[in-house]
Each structure stands twice: as C-alpha cells, then as structure tokens.
Amino acid sequence: MEKKTSIWKLEQSRIDNIIELIRTKRTGLEENTGQLKENIIDLRKNFWEDVTVNIDEPDEVIETYASIKQQAELLSERERSHGQFYKSIKLYNRLEDSPYFARIDFTEDGGKKETVYIGIGSLMDKKEDDFLIYDWRAPISSMYYDYSPGAAEYETPEGKIKGEMDLKRQFLIRKGKITGLFDTGITIGDTLLQQVLGGNASSQMKSIVATIQKEQNRIIRYEKDKMLVVQGVAGSGKTSAAMQRIAYLLYRYRKTIRADQVLLFSPNQMFISYVSSVLPELGEENMRQNTFQEYAAQRLDDEYKLETPFEQLEYLLTSREDGADARIDGIHFKAGLEFKHLIDEYVKELAKKGMHFRNIKFRGERIVAANEINNYFYQLDAAMSIPNKIEQVMEWLLEKVKELEKREIDKDWPVEEAAFMDKKDYLDAYKSLQKNQQFNEETFDDYQREEELLTRVVVERSLRPLRKKIKKLKFIHLRKIYQGLYEHDLPFSYPDNWKQIGEKSIAALQSNILYAEDITPYLYLQDQIEGRKINPVIQYVFIDEAQDYSPFQFEFIRQLFPNAHFTLLGDYNQAILANVGESPTILEAAGGYEHVERMKLMRSYRSTKPIVEFTSRIVPGGHEIEAFNRDGTLPRIHLADSEPSQFDQIKTTIRERQQEGQETIAILGRTKEECQHIVSSLQDEFSPRYIYKESQTFEKGLMVLPVYLAKGIEFDSVIIPDASAATYYRENERKLFYTACTRAMHELDICYRGEMSPFLKQIPSELYE
C-alpha cells in the first residue's frame, strides 16, 4: 500500500510538472499566434502594395508574376503556420486535462532503459530534445497495445527494434489528477476496459485509444496491401477500429494525406452524426462521410425519387402484393456481377443500335428531333467509343443552338420580352453590354441599337437553360436506354421471370422512382454512355457495414476511386438488407481481388458476457464468438397471453430499466408499422421519441425505432417488443433479429405472445430468465 502510494505521488508530481510546462508552452504559442494573426491581416491588406506590378514589357510580366507568386507563398505559409499553432493550442488544452493514459518501460537490446508515456498527442521537453509524451500512433507506442511485460518489439521505418518491456502502467487522469492507476499483466488492463465498457451508452461514439486491443491494433496500423477486409462479430469494435485507423493514417502520412482525401461510406445519416466526434476528440479533422444514397442522389440531379435501402427492406418485410417474388428475385440478380457483365454486353450492342435520345425543344418548338440525333450518332465513326461520340453529338447540338440563336434574334418575341424587362435585368444587361464595349453613353440614346442589343441579351438568356441541359447531356434518354435492358435478348442466362422483373422496374421508372436495386446499375450504365466519373483525389475509402453492399455496388465504388486503398468492415451475420439474399456478402466475395488482407475480430466488447452468450446462439457459427468478460444480468424473455398484457409487460420493463438508471433505452421494432403501434400505446405514460427517418439523430432517453435504423449503434438497454413466432419466423429475418439483440450493452428484454420465435427456441434456457 505504502509503495503504491509513493508511486502514485511520484507519478502525480510528474504530471504536475508536465501541466506546468504545457501552460508555459501554450502561453508562448498564444502570443506568437496573436502576432502571426496580425501579420496575416497586414499581409492580406497590403498584398498589392508589396508586389511590383508592371505588365508593359514581357520581361516585366514575368517579374510581376514572380513577385505575386512570392507574396502569395508567403501568405499561405503564414496561414499554414497559423493553422498549425491553432491545432497545437487545442492539443495543449486536451493534454492539460489528461496528458497521457499509459506508460511503458522498455530496454532496447544492448541499450538503456527508456520510460515512454503515451497520450493522444506528443509533447517535447523545454529544450525540444526529448519526448515527454509520445503520440499513441508513434511506432514505439504500438508495444503498449501489442505486448504484455516481457520480450517486446516494434517496427520503425528503419527496421525492427527488439528488447524487454518491464512495466506497463495505465492511468486515468481527469483535470490533471490521477483517478486510477493500474500496472497491467497479460492483456491491456482488463480493469480499465471493464470500467470503460461498464459506462452508459453515449449519443456520440468515443475514441478507444487507451484500450485498443491487440487484434484491433493490427487493423489500425495495417499498411501493406491495397485492400483490407475485416469480418468482425457484432460489437467487436469494427467501427471504433476504423475511426482509429483513419486517425492513424492521418498521422502516419501527415505530409501527404489530408482528412478530405479519406472517405467513409456510412450506412445512414444517424450513423454519420454518431461517429462524427471521434476524430476531433483525437485532434484530427473529420474525414469525408457519405451514404451511398447521398452519392447517387447527387449524381442523378433529382431526376428520380430514389428508394432508400431501408424503404426497400420495409417493402420486403411488409409486402404481400402480387409480383413481390419477382421483385425479390430481381433484387438478388441485380446485386450480382453477372448483371454488370450483362450491362457491358448491352453497351456493346448500343454502339451498333438501340440508343435513345430526346427531342430538343425551344419555346415549345422542336429544334432537333430525337431520330435526327440518333442518325447523327450512328453515322459517326464506329471505332469511336460511346462517350466520345456523345461528346461529338454535344458539340453538334451546341452548334445547332448557335444557329437557332441567330434566327431567333430577328423574331418578335425577344423585342416584346425586352420591353418587359424589369429594371434590374435591364441595368444588368446594360452593364454587360458596356463591359463588352458594344455600347457607350453617347450611343445609348440610339434607340434602335439599344433595342437590337437588348434582344440579343434576351435571346442569349432564354437559351442558357437549353445550352446547360445539352452540356449536361440531358439529350440522352437514359431512362429509355435503361428500360431497353429488359427488352434486349442478349446471350445471357436471365432469371426465369426476367420479364416480370422488368415490368416492376419499368413501372417505377415511369413514375420517376428508381428502386434501390436499380440505382447502381443505372449509374453504371450512365457512366458507360457518358464517360466514367472517377475521383482520383481520394486516397483511402472505408466502407462500414460492408456486408450490406452488393458485389455490383462494391465494384462500382472501386472503379470510382481508382487511386484509393480500401478498408471494408462488416459482419456477415448482420447482412440485413435485401441486396445480398443468400449469396456470400462482399466480405466473403472480395476474395476475387488481388492484394487483399483479411482479418477477423471474434471478441465482442459491446455487450455483457450473458448477452453475448445468449445472442451468439441465434446465428450459425455463433459458438466462435467470444465474449469480453464483463458481468451482467441474464437476458429476460417475457411471455404475455394477450396484446394488452404484452404492452403492460413492455411498460413494466421500461419502468424497471429507468429505475435502474439505464439512460438510453431502445425499443426496436421489426417494421415502421410495429413501431408506430408501440409509440401510440406508450405515448400517454412515456412520450417516447419515435425515430423513423435516417436523418434523425439519437439522444439519451426512451426511443422507439425500426431495427434497420439502429445499425451500427448501441443502447444501454434494448427491448424487443414482439419476438413471437408469428412475427419473426422467416429464416431470412434471422440476421435482422440478431442485429436487434446485439445492440444491447447492459440489458436485453424480449417480449412475445403465444409461441416464441424459432430463433429463440434453440437457445438453452439457462442462458436467459
């Protein structure tokens, strides 16, 4: 005890010294930042005074250019330093509160013992000679995550460093004071991890730097192959590892990669806001985040209403209409790469025949007929690619518009419209004429000339939207071309009910709805015709919940980012979207690519041991799932004999959980309809928050939401309102049920009526109450 106290005091006094140094450094920096800011303002104000502008002689032009460039470089260098200072100040503020979370003592073979303190950022001593704190991402820090005391090693750019680690200590420091100190043995302090995981759910994901596990650290620091595929069980820290990996990459390649060159594909909007605080907490800027849906919507310019994958799932969970089977078959077929090959074949056909174009109209009159465009297109050199031909068509149409412009100027309508021009438009037109030096004060009263020039402006303006449309290639009738896919008989093995599949899609398209399963193929076809849109800037793409992306969709994304490294994370047991059907998910199928590294995460950290033991029985192969050793109560299954008593049961459960202090309680319904029903029956007493749209964020308290919106998120307590055999019985909903149950961190309650779902029947009764 005596020893511990003295260690504690010693460590605290080191922290006190460090905090003092942090404060001194920060004050110095703040003074410098202030000066720098003034300096930047001055530079901006006097930018033109400090450059020599002279453009009369060619030599002087070069000199002027050099002078401007030099001045601009100076300014941007100062601005960069300012950004850097600002970042350092923010880091000091965080370090002042909690300078580090770990210490390791390491003796390199043949070297001296080194004491390494690890925190979220690094700190040098006064003389800037030695590290007082190492960044958790520094090579030496990796030993903290990878080894227990004993022989240890770490990689550096110069090679492996081996030695002996004889102390591994963890700290909990808040407001500069040690509140916990543990010397750890075999794994990274179970004590600390126990404490962290025992806390309440938060509406924002937290960083896990202090307790990253060895298997997670491999993912975070992986650098070799272009593609990393992680299959991890529910709650194994996939998303957490992904976020730490981004922070790691931004540090490791800080000279070459910026945060906006990293893109994370997220399952929904709620998830986007859930993870958005992790990187700022670590002192990094957020990466770009997008849902695939958002990306598609941007590309399609609001031409269609896009069905979301969640609406598609709702349809499948609830639809009993005729033709639903055809749609399901269509969803599965269109998810596969075979459909992509089919489109490739179709495009080859289109090079010969079958394109569709739209009439070009102006003021209700047809200027160029669709078949004229068609003829022009097909008389172009057959060796040219379709996108090249399209470009030629565009140029040709723009020429036609020019001719049209000349004709329209002589008509009456522009004169009439010019007369009704409002004052502002009139002045704008006048100014633009003056700018083009077609006009001056003396000639302005020349009425005829004024009229002529104004009509020209009127015509040019009226033609602007048409020109824009042509440049955006809107003369291609993509919908019809896409529909043509169902009409052609290409040498391919179509599903038997291809015709019915086509009818469903076409009916939707004609009402301007693009089904979720048609979005990727539609965009892909568009790219083949208009030319592929690629993004060469993005260096790292992360796909979370990757099990829900179809192989076609993944291939499409891969081609979109030709220079990127990919990290895919997911769990095939949570493949709840209809894309995949019974086929392997991309986590399993990504094997077709070269240079892929695969990793597995088998241990679940989110839920208590009893919950993991229970939920792992729901899915095949679940015996391989390991639970982190965190105690808790057994899940409870509640039987009711009628609907009212089932609701009473739910209410009692809510009250109990609230009394226990569970802050975030989620009732996860199978469909929206079920959720609405629950919300209305709980309204009077509990006023739960109903989350039905992915754009909503979640907060602490009691909420009701469909399972698919809870993807990737967690709650202190989860209540499954109805797990009767009449509700959950279809085999293809097993994963949905599993996903629902694995959202629980501390408590899981399942209600049912009559017979229990077959997914529950197989669970040994000693695993629940």
Ligand SMILES: Nc1ncnc2c1ncn2[C@@H]1O[C@H](COP(=O)(O)OP(=O)(O)OP(=O)(O)O)[C@@H](O)[C@H]1O
């Ligand atoms: N090393 C760790 N230290 C502390 N907490 C951890 C660690 N690993 C995971 N966790 C916690 O476990 C929970 C689950 O993590 P995360 O959401 O990253 O898992 P996931 O594999 O993405 O889950 P799912 O597939 O079920 O959505 C989170 O609360 C996370 O903070």
